Amino acid sequence: MYQFAELDWTGSHDTVVVGIGAADAVETGLDTLFNGRVKSLIQSADISTKTGEVSIVPTFEGNIKRVLFVGLGQRNDSSVENLRNWFGKVAKEIKGRGFTDVAVALDTFEPGVASLFAEAYEMATYEHPTYKSAPKSATPDVTITLLGDVNEADVEAGAAYGRGVNVARTLTMMPANILDAVALADYAVDLAERRGFSHRIIEKEEMEALGMGALLAVNQGSTIPPKLIVLEYNGAGDDAPIAVVGKGVTFDTGGYSIKPKDGIVGMKGDMGGAATVLGLFETLATTKPAVNVLGVIPATDNMISGDAFKPDDVITAMNGKTIEVLNTDAEGRLVLADAVTFAKTYEPKAIIDVATLTGGVLVALGTEVTGCLTNDDSLYEALETASRATNELVWQMPYFDVFIKQVRKSEVADLNNSPGRYGHMIFGGAFVGEFVGDTPWLHLDIAGTSERSAANYLGPKGPTGVMVRTLASMLEGWKR
Incomplete structure (x- = not known):
């Protein structure tokens, strides 16, 4: 062109x-x-x-x-x-x-x-x-x-940023009867083969062998098998990777904690974090930063049936921690728990998870700012620097012991998945943090920023592909 x-x-x-x-x-x-x-x-x-x-x-x-x-x-x-x-x-x-x-x-x-x-x-x-x-x-x-005086490589890189965003937009817009967990995995494999990434799809039987009880619990009510999608970009030889984990819930009914009729419309977009990861890999294929990147996507829907998981269930995650389910609509943090634990087997330098996780982030920050939690301030600073270049605004939320204690409050299990309404965005992130350990970590809640209600100069109404450009910029400038 x-x-x-x-x-x-x-x-x-x-x-x-x-x-x-x-x-x-x-x-x-x-x-x-x-x-x-x-x-x-x-x-x-x-x-x-x-x-x-x-x-x-x-x-x-x-x-x-x-x-x-x-x-x-x-x-x-x-x-x-x-x-x-x-x-x-x-x-x-x-x-x-x-x-x-x-x-x-x-x-x-x-x-x-x-x-x-x-x-x-x-x-x-x-x-x-x-x-x-x-x-x-x-x-x-x-x-x-x-x-x-134009540098052609700069043009290619800029176009790659835009294409990555558009990949995420398209995937997020696709209805769940067309883009289910199987189709999402097929798309990832096709992307990897076209762009030269290593890839692996972990099937349900292997998840069971690995003990991924949290992801499998969310999938219990579905007729469509779950997929754990793993992509690897190698730009730095044998160096440890940065893991980017994206929530891939292709449709979220809320399970037995069912969403109201107005809230359930649009839940095809609950895989926006997965879309961000795939859009990011589309961009990496052109920009080729000098880092290794591991992409992990736990893909499933959250449905209701006689087999579905229920409030009061106690489930066991891949790392052995037990979880009291208080809210089946707090499913995103459950699938992320096992995905983050799996990512840690690669001994990454850092973990970044991206998810349309909570309505609480909308209440706190509206629709223009992505909420963040972190256990590493320098990691957040790198994100913030990149976000200023892309104008994808971010804000660091408090990650105090008082929130962590609420996530650990249960009479029957190690953790509970929904301590309450107040501080909900922080509780969601803090729950994921229980599976991160000491690894430097960023949690990005894009529930408010993954969709826009009106067109603007840079695109139409609907999915935004948020955080693709910011993460790509952050990885290009990686110096840790």
Whole structure:
């Protein structure tokens, strides 16, 4: 899709994208396309220099049909996030208007923004899959020529960030009768074989042999067997990996602690953590950071039947700890418990788990901020640094002994899976922490950020693919 060339105002393109600030001197070649009238077009408001506003103006001369101007104001608002959003806005204009031959004068925005443009373009032009009987109209192919001093590897990396997000979006959007645990495992195997990752699928019989009583309990009510999906990216030889564990509950009824009718709609997205892991691996295939990464996804649905697990059951996790089940709708932490324990058999440098775990994180932080727990402040600092670059906001929640004691409070077992309503987000994370031990650990609760209720410059309403870019950025900068 991308071509590369030097900036040449005498070249031939249907559309050229240009950033223009209020105080900018107009480049001679650009002004020539408008017979020297760019300043007068600005004065008449036919070209807007207001921050983020788009103006599309036909040219008067030359082989360029039109110029799409993006206003940069006084250029003091050209932050990474603003540029990403403006590039997303440009991408939507390109797609919406059916432009097929577009050149982007990147240096008129800021130096070194090629990766940002590619990332934004992939995300902004994405469309969710649908299952309507009438086929959608085909989108015309577009050729984008990036003008200026452009590093092609940066463009590939930016596009890979966007593609990883879109993989996670697509998987999260798929209905559970199409994407069940078996289909999710098949997708992971296909990804691994296409992209050159090692892979392993642990079946129910092996889970039983390993003693994964927590994951198996959640699966008891289902007719679809569970899968433990294991992917390995090797970028650092024999070095210990960073384990990324994603909750893969393909549909969550709540079990016998059943969800209300309004709350059960949308539970196909309860595998958002698994989608993040798979999107991350899609990105790693291109960015190739110098680290080893272990991906672990416990995949199952949480259904109701005569065989389903129940409140008051006592189950035994892979590490031998017993758990009193007080709430079958607190199932995500149960599947993560066994997945984290399994990940520890690889002796990882760190464990990061990602999950649509609790409604409590929505109450605490809303829909724009991912809640985090950690036992290692430097690990959180690395995440926070990466999140600032991607603008995927994170916030560290307290992880005190008072919460841990509540998780350990049971008269009949070592742990309980639901100490109560207050502090629920922290209890969910603290429960997973009981299976981490001394390994450096981050818990990311994306229940509030994995979906958006309205479209924005970088994508449609619905699944967001949150944390794919942040984790990819964090792993690229890994120095521990």
